[in-house]
Amino acid sequence: MMLRARNIYKSYGSLEVLKNVTIECHTGKIYGLIGANGTGKTTLFRILLGLIKQDSGRIEIDSHGIKPIGGIVEKPALYGYLSAYENLKVFAQIQGLKLTKELFHQSMQQVGLSTARTDAVNNYSLGMKQRLGLAVALLNNPACIVLDEPFSGLDPMGIFALHELIKELSGKKQITVIISSHIISELTDLCDTLYILNKGEIIKSGAAAQLLEESVTTYKIVGKNLERSEVMKKVNAVILDKSALVSSKNIGISEVLKELIEEGMEVSSCIPQTDLKALFGPE
Amino acid sequence: MAPNNMISLVGAEIYKIRKQSKTLYALAAILIIEGFVIVSAYYQGAGIIDLLLDNLKDSFEFKGNLLNGNLIIYLILNSLWFHIPLILMIIISGFLTSEYKDKTIETVMLQPVSKLNFILSKYVVSIAFTIFIVLLLAVSTFLVSYWIFGRGDLVVYLDGLNFFKSDDAFNRLILAFLSGVNSMVFFSVVSLTLAVILKDATKTWIVSAIFLICSNLLLKIDFQNEILNELFFSKLTDSWQYFFYYKIPYATIYFKNLLLLSYTVFIMLIGVIIFKRRDIQG
Numbered sequence: 001m002m003l004r005a006r007n008i009y010k011s012y013g014s015l016e017v018l019k020n021v022t023i024e025c026h027t028g029k030i031y032g033l034i035g036a037n038g039t040g041k042t043t044l045f046r047i048l049l050g051l052i053k054q055d056s057g058r059i060e061i062d063s064h065g066i067k068p069i070g071g072i073v074e075k076p077a078l079y080g081y082l083s084a085y086e087n088l089k090v091f092a093q094i095q096g097l098k099l100t101k102e103l104f105h106q107s108m109q110q111v112g113l114s115t116a117r118t119d120a121v122n123n124y125s126l127g128m129k130q131r132l133g134l135a136v137a138l139l140n141n142p143a144c145i146v147l148d149e150p151f152s153g154l155d156p157m158g159i160f161a162l163h164e165l166i167k168e169l170s171g172k173k174q175i176t177v178i179i180s181s182h183i184i185s186e187l188t189d190l191c192d193t194l195y196i197l198n199k200g201e202i203i204k205s206g207a208a209a210q211l212l213e214e215s216v217t218t219y220k221i222v223g224k225n226l227e228r229s230e231v232m233k234k235v236n237a238v239i240l241d242k243s244a245l246v247s248s249k250n251i252g253i254s255e256v257l258k259e260l261i262e263e264g265m266e267v268s269s270c271i272p273q274t275d276l277k278a279l280f281g282p283e
Numbered sequence: 284m285a286p287n288n289m290i291s292l293v294g295a296e297i298y299k300i301r302k303q304s305k306t307l308y309a310l311a312a313i314l315i316i317e318g319f320v321i322v323s324a325y326y327q328g329a330g331i332i333d334l335l336l337d338n339l340k341d342s343f344e345f346k347g348n349l350l351n352g353n354l355i356i357y358l359i360l361n362s363l364w365f366h367i368p369l370i371l372m373i374i375i376s377g378f379l380t381s382e383y384k385d386k387t388i389e390t391v392m393l394q395p396v397s398k399l400n401f402i403l404s405k406y407v408v409s410i411a412f413t414i415f416i417v418l419l420l421a422v423s424t425f426l427v428s429y430w431i432f433g434r435g436d437l438v439v440y441l442d443g444l445n446f447f448k449s450d451d452a453f454n455r456l457i458l459a460f461l462s463g464v465n466s467m468v469f470f471s472v473v474s475l476t477l478a479v480i481l482k483d484a485t486k487t488w489i490v491s492a493i494f495l496i497c498s499n500l501l502l503k504i505d506f507q508n509e510i511l512n513e514l515f516f517s518k519l520t521d522s523w524q525y526f527f528y529y530k531i532p533y534a535t536i537y538f539k540n541l542l543l544l545s546y547t548v549f550i551m552l553i554g555v556i557i558f559k560r561r562d563i564q565g
Contacts, residue, residue, distance in 0.1 A: 049393055052562035067395045077386035081303055093295040094401075095394045096288060136390060 001062060002027045002176045003048070003069070003144050008057035010043055010200075017043045018054070019200045025144065025193075028174035030166065032191035032208060034184060036280060040200040041180040045073055045148045048178070063143035067095065071146030075153075076133025080122035084113065084132050087121055091136045107135045111165060127158035134165070144176040145169070151186045163190055184274050188212055198280050215279040216272040219246050219253050223260070223267040231259045245273070292396065292404035293411075300378070300412065309374045310419075316366045317359070317420060321427060324358035325350070331358075331440075351435030352428035353452040359424050360459055360523065365499060368467055371416060372474035372491040375409045379475060380484035392563045402558040406475060406551050413471040414464055421460040439527045447527075455531075459523035465540050466520040469547045470495060476554035519543040 003025040010018040017040045025031050035041050046052045048059060049071050061068045078087050085104055092099040108115045111131040121132065130150060137145050147166070151159045167190070169175045181187050187194065187208065194211050196204040204211060222243045226232055229244075235251055237244040246256055253270065260267055300306050328350045382388040391401060437452035439445045447455060474491045481487045501517035512518055522539040525532050 046562075046564070051389060051392055052564065071393055073389055073393075074386075077388075077390045079299065079302075079387055080385065082299075086298075086302065090295045090298060091390065091394055093291050093298070094391060094396050096291050133390070137393065140395065 001025070001060075003062070003178075004058075004060045005044070005048060006058045006060070008044065008047060008059075009055045010040075010047060010052070011055055017200050018047075021057070021197070021200070021202055023178075023195055023202065023205075025176050025178060027143070027176055028170055029192045030170045030177045030179065030190055032187035032194045033178065033180040033197055034182065034187060034194055034279070035180075035197035036182055039197045041182075041197055042073060042148050044197070045071065045146050045178075045180060048146055049073065061144065065141060065143060067140040067142045069144045069146065070137035070139070070142035071148070072130070072133045072137055072150065073146075073148045075126075076129045076136075078121050078129060078132060078136070081120055083118050083120060084108065084124075084135075085115075085118070087132060088135060088139070092139055095140055097140055107138065110138060111135045112161060125158075126153045127155070127161070130154065130158070130162065131165075138169075138175075142175070144178065146178045148180050149182070150179060151181060151183070159186065166190060184212070184276075184279070196279060203280070211279070212272075212274060215274050215276075217247060217275040217278060218273040219256075220244075220269075220271040220273055221246055221256075221260070221267060222269045222271070223265055226265065229260060229263055229265050231256060231263055231265075289400055289404055289407070292400055293407050296378070296404050296408040297411075300408065305377065306374070309370060310416075312370055313367060313416060313420065314423065316370070317363075317423060317427075320359050320362045320366070321355060321424075321431075324355045324362065325432070328354050328358055348433070348435050349438050350432065351437075351449075352425075352430075352432040353435060353437040353447075353449060353456065355428040355432050356424050356456050357437060357439060357452075357527070359428070360456070360463070363420065364463070364466065364520070365495065367416070367420065368470040368495055369492060371413055371467060371471050372495060373488055375412065375471045376474040376478040376487040376491060377484060378409060379405055379478040380482060380487055383482045384484060389563055398559050398563075399555065402479070402555050406472065406554070409471050409475050410468050413467050417460065417464045417467050421457070425456075441524070441527050445527060445529055455526040458531075459526045462523040462526065462536060462540060465522070465543055465547075469516070469520065469543055469550075470498075472547045472551050472554075476550050476557075479554040479558045514542065516543065516546045519546070 001024055005021065005023050008018050008021040009016075021040075021044060023031070023033075033041050033044065043052070047054045049069060051073065063069070079090060082090065088104060088107055089099045092103070097103075105115055111134045113128060113131050113135065121129065124132065134145075134147075150162055154162065166177055166179070170177050179187060179191065191208040194205065194208045195202050196211070220243055221237070224242070226237070226242075226244045227239045232239065232244050232246075235246055235256055237246045246253065257267060257270060382391070392398065434449045434453070436449055437447045439447070473494060474487065477490050477494070478487045481490060498517045498520060501515070502521060506512050506515065519539045519542055522536050522543070525536050
């Protein structure tokens with residue numbers, strides 16, 4: 001076990017933000033923390049990172065490195081008036097690390113940033129700041145990194161690039177990664193394990209694929225002339241423009257697809273729709 | 284926690300200060316104020332000389348020019364104790380409030396850095412910056428005043444007219460500046476502690492300005508209580524004036540400066556304790 005947070009409680013006055021939260025993370029795996037806004041994800045991350053103290057509960061990190069855990073909370077906070085090199089220099093210096101040219105190039109290369117830019121970080125896009133923030137988080141080789149809403153504000157290319165980077169850190173460098181998001185699709189392909197946080201409590205946890213499968217109650221079938229299909233009528237599908245929503249409650253989706261094809265319908269895709277209520281629990 | 288030494292933290296703080304354009308603006312502001320004070324000191328000095336010596340001129344013969352660099356430096360000294368602490372308080376509180384505003388304090392605290400060392404490094408750099416500014420002011424004031432107005436004997440009205448030979452005046456002015464460093468450091472440390480408590484730049488500036496104004500007002504007020512008049516912090520920030528009595532009361536100066544230093548350390552300790560206990564949230 002690389003990181004274990006046990007029975008974490010945190011309140012602000014009468015507001016209970018975290019209630020008996022327990023998570024366990026293994027080396028080199030990617031963990032996702034999903035929850036709507038205001039469910040306590042950032043508070044839990046702040047506690048894991050040591051920025052705030054929990055009211056009760058224990059955090060155990062099995063790492064003996066100088067920096068057991070690194071991360072980014074909300075948006076990457078960097079010195080905007082400094083260049084990328086100067087930012088890395090300052091953050092390296094405060095932790096007793098000398099930023100050599102090799103280390104600078106290695107750090108920038110690791111997160112896919114060019115070393116050529118010498119202008120202030122204020123001029124960087126959010127995606128570039130995320131990458132530089134990650135480079136800062138990775139200084140001194142932490143065994144675990146925590147990324148709070150890392151995809152927020154990124155364009156699709158930025159999201160894809162960050163996905164690849166996180167996979168690489170986990171796969172090649174065996175770094176444990178914990179990511180939070182309120183957008184499920186951002187974590188489905190990425191995470192090995194998901195924790196669902198609702199109103200400060202972990203309500204579900206398990207293998208990402210299995211949890212998501214359990215929460216899929218509807219499929220979006222895209223195809224031609226679906227409104228004419230007898231099968232669609234039989235399963236009470238909701239017909240939309242060039243697509244239909246089919247509930248998987250009464251009949252398996254594979255059966256529906258088979259019958260559609262037998263009927264001569266042209267189906268171009270079938271997309272599982274996650275039921276947020278099923279995933280996050282009741283409001 | 285990882286080993287992090289104060290030297291690295293202090294070095295990083297100095298690096299950040301050097302790289303911020305607002306530091307240059309602050310230095311420029313201080314030097315501009317100094318320029319205005321020199322001009323006003325010249326006109327003020329001419330008036331004071333006329334006023335003080337009007338009667339004496341009938342009975343005594345004065346050789347040389349009493350409106351000289353030493354008088355100008357003395358008048359500058361008198362004028363600086365509000366403007367400079369105010370600017371210093373704004374700059375120094377900004378060393379911390381800007382970290383809260385930009386949330387960089389979170390990124391710093393996500394590195395293996397102890398909260399104690401971090402806040403101590405802020406205090407160390409604030410004190411060093413204050414000393415640097417006062418020394419810069421002292422050197423520039425002496426250079427400009429002597430260059431433009433030349434050297435000469437100093438006349439000061441402090442419980443009566445006091446005349447000092449040029450060399451003696453020079454030494455007293457230097458000692459006054461050095462004593463003034465202690466007062467400036469006190470105000471700087473207060474502003475950083477206020478920044479620890481309030482976190483927000485505007486709130487800290489307002490409270491710092493109120494603190495400075497109240498300190499200056501309280502300095503002039505007689506509390507009708509010997510202990511308060513001797514020991515209250517606001518009564519300790521003008522020790523530099525004592526260097527312009529004929530017989531310098533060194534014991535009083537040492538006592539006042541040591542007591543003010545104790546206040547400074549106490550206020551710093553409050554800041555350190557609050558910072559250590561609080562959660563880090565930008």
